[in-house]
Each structure stands twice: as structure tokens, then as C-alpha cells.
Amino acid sequence: MLYAHSPKAKDGITAQTYRDHIQAVYAGAVQRAMGASGQTVFASLFNDAVRLAAEFHDLGKLDPLNQAVLSSEGKGRLPINHVDAGTAEMLRRTSSRAAMVAALLIYSHHRGLPDFSELQQNQLRDITVDESLGLTKLRTDRFLDEYVNAHEGETDFPIASSKVSYQSPKNLQLLSRFALSCLVDADHFDTSANYGQAHPSPQVHLRPSERLKQLDRYVASLKSNKEDKRNQLRGKVYASCRSSNVPRGIVACDSPVGSGKTTAVMAHLLQVGRKHKMRRIFVVLPYTNIITQSVDVYRKCLVLAGENPEHVVAAHHHRAEFSDPQSRHLTYLWEAPIVVTTAVQFFETLAAARTGTLRKLHQLAASAVFIDESHAALPASLWPIAWKWLQSFRDEWNCHFVMGSGSLSQFWTLPEFASPPVQIPELIDEAHSQASSEFEAERIHYQSQSEPLDLDQLVDWVDRHSGPRLLIVNTVQSAGYIAMQIKAKTGRRSVEHLSTALAPVHRERTLSRIRSRLDDKSDTDWTLVATSCVEAGVDISFRTGFRERSSLNSLLQTSGRVNRSGEYGAADVWDFQLVFDHRLRKHPAFEDSAEVLGQLFSEDRVALQFCTEAMRREIRRCGMKSDAKLLLEAEEKQQFVEVQSRFKVIDSNTDVAVVLPSLKNRLRANKHVSFQDLQSGSVQIYSNRRADFALSPIVQRPGVFEWTLKYDKFLGYMAGIIDNVELLDGGVAFA
CATH class of the missing domain: 1.10.3210 (Hypothetical protein af1432)
Incomplete structure (x- = not known):
């Protein structure tokens, strides 16, 4: 034998x-x-x-x-x-x-x-x-x-x-x-x-015709008796996307926030899937926090009778890829007919050389893909090679892509990104797009605070504005300290906190509580402190918005979480800058884009139509050509490891750190844990801070770690960081 x-x-x-x-x-x-x-x-x-x-x-x-x-x-x-x-x-x-x-x-x-x-x-x-x-x-x-x-x-x-x-x-x-x-x-x-650690997944098929009918019924049920301007626009956007006859390939969907892209683009993808015999639909989102909301919507409108919603629409929050035989069963695989994932997971899989990451790639062939908020999907220097990949998927692997955004930067028209620059078809006709843009101009007024603010000044200044208030900053660390400061000054009821310092299970609960508070029109004097994880794709609406200076696209996206349906008439979204110290940290990735946004404010050019111009200036400031060229050359020479190393959506490797005590115990006891359980009860921690944060390996599952510092449901892992101030001496901003 x-x-x-x-x-x-x-x-x-x-x-x-x-x-x-x-x-x-x-x-x-x-x-x-x-x-x-x-x-x-x-x-x-x-x-x-x-x-x-x-x-x-x-x-x-x-x-x-x-x-x-x-x-x-x-x-x-x-x-x-x-x-x-x-x-x-x-x-x-x-x-x-x-x-x-x-x-x-x-x-x-x-x-x-x-x-x-x-x-x-x-x-x-x-x-x-x-x-x-x-x-x-x-x-x-x-x-x-x-x-x-x-x-x-x-x-x-x-x-x-x-x-x-x-x-x-x-x-x-x-x-x-x-x-x-x-x-x-x-x-x-x-x-x-x-070894008894993996079991076959249920084989669930896309069934695009049936799911499209289900989606039509769902959208019809949402129609309000009050046919206001916003609802009328949403109906037109849905009809435009559903009936679009653009050819299979790469198309653009430039539709402002709140126009119903979640369901409208899905209708288009199902039509394409039916026509071209697609196997799967991927929805690629810029931030992990958007995933839960999108998955909830898709499960409501796409799951057929008798189906398990988790088997139809799968949520891929963060990296969970393991090559060790003892942990392979915890690897997240793209097996469902509809996969909702992040830009980090999607694009780094395309660039991968490692087996644990590559394992799921074959599922992408013959798929229709919606890259939502595509302006925020990748750093500029990664788009030239990513664009070539998308073209190859279109030409050789029967894929279809929709590039969507409420503030779409048409980077494919710039020679720095696409060689040669191209024009791609629009999914929504020009008349509907123009009507949406006019509504946007009436809904939001953009303001800029001229003087940088320290922590105390920021908290006092924000508190003087009408609530409920949305405050978005550039780093997890800054968000944690600001939320703690507001809580200390005016009490826990005056503040909510939402960032990737929280595990997905706690982000979901926090977001649910936020929505309940927003529904209570008598509950107005409070502030949500968050990171960019809420600036795009989250269906929430505040009275006033504040965005730490980062980029024109981020500012415009933040406006989508303020006065979303025009319920306040007109509302303000403020741009501001911070006085940085050991608590409020600067995010180095936004230096160039923040400078460009300052220029645009001085030129009175803060509007949707200047997004591509802003990207052009950012590129020319940061000089991305050398990085992009090195990646393209490495790919051409089949330098697979080099491409994987250089293609980093987030410029640092991360570890999976489990925060739920019950999940830690199950892993250490060698009890069955699904990849869904692991995703829900863990956070991502930079690998180079593994020792600083005393991450403890779970030896029974190589590659999985235990978070050992303090963790709570308000600040997440930042509760442990703030309690151990010496951990901040290295000057790392938790982005």
C-alpha cells in the first residue's frame, strides 16, 4: 500500500x-x-x-x-x-x-x-x-x-x-x-x-432569470406613496440599468449617492449573467463596514424560496487565507453565486503568488463584477496593472465589469493609467445622470474650516453644530481618541464609534444601533465618530457632516451620509484639518490628495465634475509612474513574487486576531469553527506590530492569533491600545 x-x-x-x-x-x-x-x-x-x-x-x-x-x-x-x-x-x-x-x-x-x-x-x-x-x-x-x-x-x-x-x-x-x-x-x-476538517459546500447556482424577477418584486415593494424627487430618480436609475444593452466588457455607472445603485447595478449584472451564462456575481466594495449592509439587502432581494441566504450571498470581510494543513479549512473561498468582498481581498487575489490566496481565484472566471466606489478601490499606482488585468478578464475569461461611484473619477481617460486612454460605455443615460447631479447641487453645501484644530478644539467646534453629527477622520487611532474624549466630556449617549478596530460582529451591532437612533427624530444631540469605513455605501443620513481633509472624492462620498434624501432641505459638510500629536495621528497616504483638495477649495472647484481633475493633480504630485512601471515590468517578466510584494492595496501585511473569548476557546479546543465564525469574531492587526500588541498564536490553528489586550464593544481593540499608551511611541497611525 x-x-x-x-x-x-x-x-x-x-x-x-x-x-x-x-x-x-x-x-x-x-x-x-x-x-x-x-x-x-x-x-x-x-x-x-x-x-x-x-x-x-x-x-x-x-x-x-x-x-x-x-x-x-x-x-x-x-x-x-x-x-x-x-x-x-x-x-x-x-x-x-x-x-x-x-x-x-x-x-x-x-x-x-x-x-x-x-x-x-x-x-x-x-x-x-x-x-x-x-x-x-x-x-x-x-x-x-x-x-x-x-x-x-x-x-x-x-x-x-x-x-x-x-x-x-x-x-x-x-x-x-x-x-x-x-x-x-x-x-x-x-x-x-x-483529516475531517472540511466538508463539501452546497452547490448553489446563479439562476439569474429567477433572481431578477425576485429583485423586481423587491424594488416594486419599496416604492413610497410619497413620490418625491429622490424616489423618482431612483426609479429611473433602476429602469435605466435594468434595460441597458451595453455590450459585455467594462462599463461605467456614474450615479450620485442615494440613487439606488445597490439594486440597479445588480439588475444589470443579472441581465448580463443570463445572456452570457455567467457563473457568479461579485460586488467589490472599498470598505469592510459596507459589506454587512449590502449583504443584508442582497439576501432580502435575491434569495429564492427554500434557499439558505448564507449559501446564496456570501460576505468576505477580511483576509482569511491559510496554507497550513491544520488551518486550511478556515480559508475563505468564493463559492457562493453572489460574493460581496472588499477591494483589498479582490485585487490582492488577482496579484497573488501564494497558494492560500490564489486558491479561490478560479471562481472569478465567467463572472459579472461590480466595483463599487471604484475611485476608492486602489491606490493610484496600482490601477495601470489592475486595468490590464480587468481587460484580460474581459477578453479571455468571459468577465464583465461595472465601474461605479457617486463621484466617479474616470481614470481610464488619463494616459498615466491606461495606455492608450479609452472611453467606456455609460450604464445610465445622460439625462438621468444630469438630473441626479442637479439634485446633488441643491442638497449639500461644502464648507472648510481654515484653522487646524487640536483634540479639545475639535470636540468643542463639532458640538456647536446641529445634530445628529457625522465626524470622519483618517486613522483608527484618531477616531478612538476623539470618541473617548467626547464620552468623557458629555457622556456615552452623546457619541457612537465605528471603525475597523471593532470586529465585524460588533460593527454590525453598532451600525444597527446608529440606524435606530437616526430613526428617532427626537434623538439629535449626538455624534458618530468614524473612519472612512462609513464614508461610502452605508445607508445612513445625518444633519451635519465633518471630514478630516483627505481628498475630493472622500469629501463628496461623505456628503452621501448627510441629508441623504434632502430631508433637511440643505445641509453642510465641513472639511477640517487636525493639529497632530501622540493621540491624533496623520495618515501619510493622504498628504498629496489633501493638498490638492486645499487647492480646489481656494479655486471654488469642490464639485463632482472636478473628480478626474483632482486625480490628475494627485498623480502628478506623487509621481506614480515609477511604481506603476515597476509593477508592469515585473508582470511582463513573470516575476510573480515581485508583483505580489509590490501590489499592496494596504501597504502592510496583517494577521487575523480573534477577539471573542468563546471563539478563542473553541479554536484552542480543536472544535469546529467555520470561516464565517472566524471572520465575524476577529480583527486585522499589522503583522509588524505582532510583538508590540502581544498577539498570542493559537497553536492548534497556525496563522491564527489571539488578541490579548483589552477589547470592548465601544472602542474595539483601541481600548487596549489607549490603555497601553507606550504602544503608540512607535508613531504608527492605525489606518
Whole structure:
């Protein structure tokens, strides 16, 4: 008997046979590959490469020295690199293009995709030297035929295609990422299932025609007897999006805040999904806090009778990606027909080289994608390469994209972003767009406080304005200190706090309480202190708004949370600056955009029509060309690790830190925890502050940590930071 995985007698798990594992991975990988490649012109190359990689990915485990470990409960690494044999077998099939791609997949299925510049010497082979065993490559070559013979004795697969000539995609880098995703997802799932940690997810299909009818009924039920101007505009926007006949590709939806984009664009995506046989719909949002609201709406309007809402519309709040076998089942996968995720998770998956991150990528093929508030989705320097990816997804992977915003910066018309600059179709006709813009001009007046304010001055100044008040600042740290100061001065009822310092479960409860208070028209003398997580996409409406200076787009987005339906007639949104100290911290990412916003105020050009001009100035100030060029060059040279390293939506790695005591106990006791539970009860902490904040590893689940400082439902993890002021000495702003 030959084995692929060791037994765990204490858990009642026997060793998994090589035959069982290879057959399961082969079946799973092929199924994923065929779903992803569909009718693409390069489907033969893609599918054959995945087939070969799945069949031979663990060939080296058949070495007798490896079998001695796998057949027992011995701990430790396999003495022979088991990846090298499958890679070698593919490389000697030099006449097959699919085998060459498969060699890369096998080489990468644990370590991730490599930088090709590092492969000039070893060409995907293991050239390490063991003191007792010698050069790994030579040992593999010596016994390779024996491995293959043993493999053929254990398996009975269809003969892989012997085609010499394949049609290839223009973007081979994306093909490599997609193919590795299919292999790794099948491999990780079967390994976790073997150890009793993963179970098949329900197969729920998009069913676009049925969901569109359900959406129509939901929207009709929302119509108010009071047909005011805002409701009339929402009805026209919905009808315009639903009936749009723009071709599959990349389109723009420039519609002001409060115009009903959440449901209107979904109607369009369902129409596209029906016409082009899409598998999934993705909604990509700039901030984690918007996810819960959007998911709630979509579950109300898209779930059909008898369906589990969580299986239809999935929420992906923050990174939960693990390669360790003990934690793989906690990895978040894009398996639902409708996935709501953040721009960080979406775009960093496209750029990934790591297997844990890439695992879900194959689900994106044949999808319709709404990138909401696209102006805030990425730093400017990342858009040139991201734009090329979106074009490749459109051209080669049957995808459709809607670029949406209430303050849309048309960056694709700027040569710094798109080469050459392009014009893309508009989803909403010009007449409806103009009517919405006129309403916006009547609804909000933009003001600027000329003098910077310290903490005490800010609290006093904000308190003098009519409430309820919305105060948005640039860092989690500043929000925590301001909320604490208001509470100390005027009591807990006078302030609410909302930022990513709170775990999703507590952000949801806080947002629910905020909505209840806003519904109570007698409850007006209070302030919500928040970060940018509420400036876009959250359906709340305050009397007066305040936004720490950051960018024109952010200021305009904040106005969408003030006087949202014109219920106050006209309302003010204030721009202000802070006097920074150890409590109120400057966010370095906004230095250029804040300077540009100051210029626009002095020129009386703070309005929707100047968004693209603001972006043009920001780019020319920060000189993004060098960063963008390096990324494009790295992608062209297949420097996968370099691209992953440089493509950071948030310029720091983070750890998953669990804050709920009950969740910590379940993880430490090896009890079942779903990825939904992990997302809901944890926060993201910068990895470079792991020691500063005394994060404690949960050894039973490698890669998962415990938050050990103070945490409460008002300030979240900032309660522990503020209690330990010395942690702030490093000068880090918690953004």
C-alpha cells in the first residue's frame, strides 16, 4: 500500500492512500478547470495542464524514504522533496506545451508561483544538497522511472492529450494563476477533508432569470406613496440599468449617492449573467463596514424560496487565507453565486503568488463584477496593472465589469493609467445622470474650516453644530481618541464609534444601533465618530457632516451620509484639518490628495465634475509612474513574487486576531469553527506590530492569533491600545 498522508491515530484517522488522494485531487481539479475555462479558445491547453499537474503533483511521495514517513505517525518533513519528481516528469515531455505549464504548477503547488529570474539555474528543479542523500535533482532523476511505474500501478486515468500545438491566451500570467488555483483548491480541500476538517459546500447556482424577477418584486415593494424627487430618480436609475444593452466588457455607472445603485447595478449584472451564462456575481466594495449592509439587502432581494441566504450571498470581510494543513479549512473561498468582498481581498487575489490566496481565484472566471466606489478601490499606482488585468478578464475569461461611484473619477481617460486612454460605455443615460447631479447641487453645501484644530478644539467646534453629527477622520487611532474624549466630556449617549478596530460582529451591532437612533427624530444631540469605513455605501443620513481633509472624492462620498434624501432641505459638510500629536495621528497616504483638495477649495472647484481633475493633480504630485512601471515590468517578466510584494492595496501585511473569548476557546479546543465564525469574531492587526500588541498564536490553528489586550464593544481593540499608551511611541497611525 502506498500513502499520500500520514495517519493520526489519536483522532481515529488512518493514513490516506496515494490512490485515493490522487484520484480525488484529479477529479476536483479537472472539475474546477473545466468550469473556469468554459468556451475559451485556450481551454484545451488550460485543462490539459491542470489534468497533468493534478495527476503527478505528489509523484515524489512514492520515494521509499518518503513512504517510510507517510505510512507511520512520525512527525517532521519528508526527507525527499516530493515536488521535484512530478516537475521532472513534466519537463522531460518537452514536446507538450501543456506539460511545460504543468511543470510550473507542480513546482508551485506548495511554495507558490516563483520569480522566473530566480529559475535560470535550476529551471524548476530542486538543486539543494542533502549531507546524506546528495543532490535532490540527481536522486529524482535516478529513481524517476520507478516512481512513474509505481504511480501507474496505483492509478487509472485517461491518457492526457498529446497535442503539440495549443492556442494560448495573450496573458499567460493569468493562465498560470488560474491553473494553480484549480490545482491548489482541489489539493487543499481533499487534504482537509481527509483529516475531517472540511466538508463539501452546497452547490448553489446563479439562476439569474429567477433572481431578477425576485429583485423586481423587491424594488416594486419599496416604492413610497410619497413620490418625491429622490424616489423618482431612483426609479429611473433602476429602469435605466435594468434595460441597458451595453455590450459585455467594462462599463461605467456614474450615479450620485442615494440613487439606488445597490439594486440597479445588480439588475444589470443579472441581465448580463443570463445572456452570457455567467457563473457568479461579485460586488467589490472599498470598505469592510459596507459589506454587512449590502449583504443584508442582497439576501432580502435575491434569495429564492427554500434557499439558505448564507449559501446564496456570501460576505468576505477580511483576509482569511491559510496554507497550513491544520488551518486550511478556515480559508475563505468564493463559492457562493453572489460574493460581496472588499477591494483589498479582490485585487490582492488577482496579484497573488501564494497558494492560500490564489486558491479561490478560479471562481472569478465567467463572472459579472461590480466595483463599487471604484475611485476608492486602489491606490493610484496600482490601477495601470489592475486595468490590464480587468481587460484580460474581459477578453479571455468571459468577465464583465461595472465601474461605479457617486463621484466617479474616470481614470481610464488619463494616459498615466491606461495606455492608450479609452472611453467606456455609460450604464445610465445622460439625462438621468444630469438630473441626479442637479439634485446633488441643491442638497449639500461644502464648507472648510481654515484653522487646524487640536483634540479639545475639535470636540468643542463639532458640538456647536446641529445634530445628529457625522465626524470622519483618517486613522483608527484618531477616531478612538476623539470618541473617548467626547464620552468623557458629555457622556456615552452623546457619541457612537465605528471603525475597523471593532470586529465585524460588533460593527454590525453598532451600525444597527446608529440606524435606530437616526430613526428617532427626537434623538439629535449626538455624534458618530468614524473612519472612512462609513464614508461610502452605508445607508445612513445625518444633519451635519465633518471630514478630516483627505481628498475630493472622500469629501463628496461623505456628503452621501448627510441629508441623504434632502430631508433637511440643505445641509453642510465641513472639511477640517487636525493639529497632530501622540493621540491624533496623520495618515501619510493622504498628504498629496489633501493638498490638492486645499487647492480646489481656494479655486471654488469642490464639485463632482472636478473628480478626474483632482486625480490628475494627485498623480502628478506623487509621481506614480515609477511604481506603476515597476509593477508592469515585473508582470511582463513573470516575476510573480515581485508583483505580489509590490501590489499592496494596504501597504502592510496583517494577521487575523480573534477577539471573542468563546471563539478563542473553541479554536484552542480543536472544535469546529467555520470561516464565517472566524471572520465575524476577529480583527486585522499589522503583522509588524505582532510583538508590540502581544498577539498570542493559537497553536492548534497556525496563522491564527489571539488578541490579548483589552477589547470592548465601544472602542474595539483601541481600548487596549489607549490603555497601553507606550504602544503608540512607535508613531504608527492605525489606518
